[in-house]
Amino acid sequence: MRIGILGAGISGLSAAKLLSKKFDVEILERSHIHGGIARTKEVEGVAYHVTGGHCFNSKYRDVLDFVFDEVLSKDKWHNIQRAANINFRDNEITYPIEFAIKQINNFDSELAINITKDFLAAEDDLNYKNLEDWFRKKFGNTLAESYFIPYNTKIWNRSPNEMSPSWVEGKLPIPDKKSFFNGLVNNEADKMPHANFFYPNTNNQNTFIDALAEDLNITYNYTVQKISFDAFEKLWIVNNEKRYDLIISTLPLNILPTLIEATPQFVLDEAGKLKYNKVSTMLWETQGTKHTWTYVPESNNFFHRYIHIGNFYQPQRNVSITEVVGEKSYDEMVENGKKDPFLIRPIDYHVSDHAYVVFDENYDTATQNVKTYLQNLGIHTLGRFGEWQYYNMDVCIKQSIDLYNNLIQKIED
Numbered sequence: 410m411r412i413g414i415l416g417a418g419i420s421g422l423s424a425a426k427l428l429s430k431k432f433d434v435e436i437l438e439r440s441h442i443h444g445g446i447a448r449t450k451e452v453e454g455v456a457y458h459v460t461g462g463h464c465f466n467s468k469y470r471d472v473l474d475f476v477f478d479e480v481l482s483k484d485k486w487h488n489i490q491r492a493a494n495i496n497f498r499d500n501e502i503t504y505p506i507e508f509a510i511k512q513i514n515n516f517d518s519e520l521a522i523n524i525t526k527d528f529l530a531a532e533d534d535l536n537y538k539n540l541e542d543w544f545r546k547k548f549g550n551t552l553a554e555s556y557f558i559p560y561n562t563k564i565w566n567r568s569p570n571e572m573s574p575s576w577v578e579g580k581l582p583i584p585d586k587k588s589f590f591n592g593l594v595n596n597e598a599d600k601m602p603h604a605n606f607f608y609p610n611t612n613n614q615n616t617f618i619d620a621l622a623e624d625l626n627i628t629y630n631y632t633v634q635k636i637s638f639d640a641f642e643k644l645w646i647v648n649n650e651k652r653y654d655l656i657i658s659t660l661p662l663n664i665l666p667t668l669i670e671a672t673p674q675f676v677l678d679e680a681g682k683l684k685y686n687k688v689s690t691m692l693w694e695t696q697g698t699k700h701t702w703t704y705v706p707e708s709n710n711f712f713h714r715y716i717h718i719g720n721f722y723q724p725q726r727n728v729s730i731t732e733v734v735g736e737k738s739y740d741e742m743v744e745n746g747k748k749d750p751f752l753i754r755p756i757d758y759h760v761s762d763h764a765y766v767v768f769d770e771n772y773d774t775a776t777q778n779v780k781t782y783l784q785n786l787g788i789h790t791l792g793r794f795g796e797w798q799y800y801n802m803d804v805c806i807k808q809s810i811d812l813y814n815n816l817i818q819k820i821e822d
């Protein structure tokens with residue numbers, strides 16, 4: 410069987426790595442290089458993650474086994490303890506905020522009391538009108554209003570009351586009343602999925618990406634523009650020339666239907682409803698910090714997150730990435746960065762197109778309608794934008810492993 414994989418990001422590469430064991434696989438990639446949005450760019454000896462920072466870990470045993478046994482052995486990674494903080498009302502508190510109430514009490518005891526009162530009184534009926542409602546029912550009104558709603562307004566570029574909560578389950582640790590109370594009287598630890606994580610010893614995520622791409626059949630500088638089906642030969646045809654028995658697409662779900670010949674107008678309209686955000690980042694020389702990330706919920710700071718990428722490296726370097734949602738100019742980034750003495754010198758800048766899927770009111774039905782159309786055609790989809798999800802690298806790899814197992818199973822049956 411000949412399989413065509415569209416896109417050589419983490420999803421396409423991991424699927425190809427597995428499927429190449431059994432099938433004839435070709436990846437078609439628009440760029441001159443593999444890695445997609447996880448790829449770094451070397452600037453002044455620093456691996457700049459132009460789209461955010463990319464740390465690796467996973468709760469899935471099969472993903473860890475695949476990565477460490479088949480791609481880059483565990484001794485080629487170092488493990489880093491996550492040390493995230495929040496810049497909250499001009500004070501630094503630790504992340505996640507619901508376990509930092511004692512620290513909030515040091516500078517605003519009334520706010521700390523109100524957060525506690527509301528958290529303990531919050532009633533979660535598991536029935537949410539929108540994302541704002543979800544935050545209110547999970548964390549209480551004060552924490553929702555002082556932190557979650559402003560921060561999420563910044564990262565999604567829209568009000569949480571216009572968004573679906575469907576992305577958030579499993580992404581945020583939700584403390585129950587008992588663990589919140591424990592956080593008040595003891596020190597509750599950061600239990601986020603990436604509370605510790607791996608980074609390659611070379612101090613460059615491209616080491617992992619290049620290992621993933623090794624020995625794969627990748628056609629670079631090849632933009633998929635048209636996909637059609639030859640019903641007589643039962644083959645998929647890409648750009649009128651490349652022929653495959655099976656197609657796996659990691660291309661954005663809002664674009665894929667426009668490339669397929671004779672897609673009905675209804676599906677094109679549904680694909681047109683899928684919204685996403687771009688992200689602008691800037692790499693800076695900094696004064697240095699012990700943290701790995703700083704979250705900035707308040708609207709008076711232009712950036713929503715600082716990724717202290719220099720602390721992913723061994724030895725550590727004084728470099729950080731600032732991130733803001735939307736397409737911002739170089740000058741805007743520099744002008745706003747100048748307001749923070751921590752940021753000493755801009756080094757490089759980038760705007761990424763597809764960065765964050767937006768889970769708005771159309772999300773559920775539009776994704777469902779487009780996916781049903783693709784499933785009926787027999788086109789498999791994978792990846793963050795291929796599936797239109799909030800996936801990290803490890804979930805992309807997990808989806809590839811599951812698809813590989815399913816295809817093998819189907820063929821054996």
Ligand SMILES: Cc1cc2nc3c(=O)[nH]c(=O)nc-3n(C[C@H](O)[C@H](O)[C@H](O)COP(=O)(O)OP(=O)(O)OC[C@H]3O[C@@H](n4cnc5c(N)ncnc54)[C@H](O)[C@@H]3O)c2cc1C
Pocket residue numbers: 415416417418419420421437438439440443444445446447460461462463464465466631632633634659660661688763764765791792793794795800801802803805
């Ligand atoms: C700001 C930010 C920070 C992140 N941080 C982390 C992190 O710390 N840890 C983590 O695990 N994950 C992180 N992620 C998520 C991670 O980047 C993704 O899960 C993963 O890289 C997605 O890989 P993909 O292959 O699905 O998609 P992509 O990387 O988007 O790959 C798609 C590929 O398709 C190619 N392509 C597109 N159109 C065409 C076409 N017409 N023809 C041919 N090729 C085409 C593209 O060039 C690209 O190479 C982060 C994401 C963002 C946005």
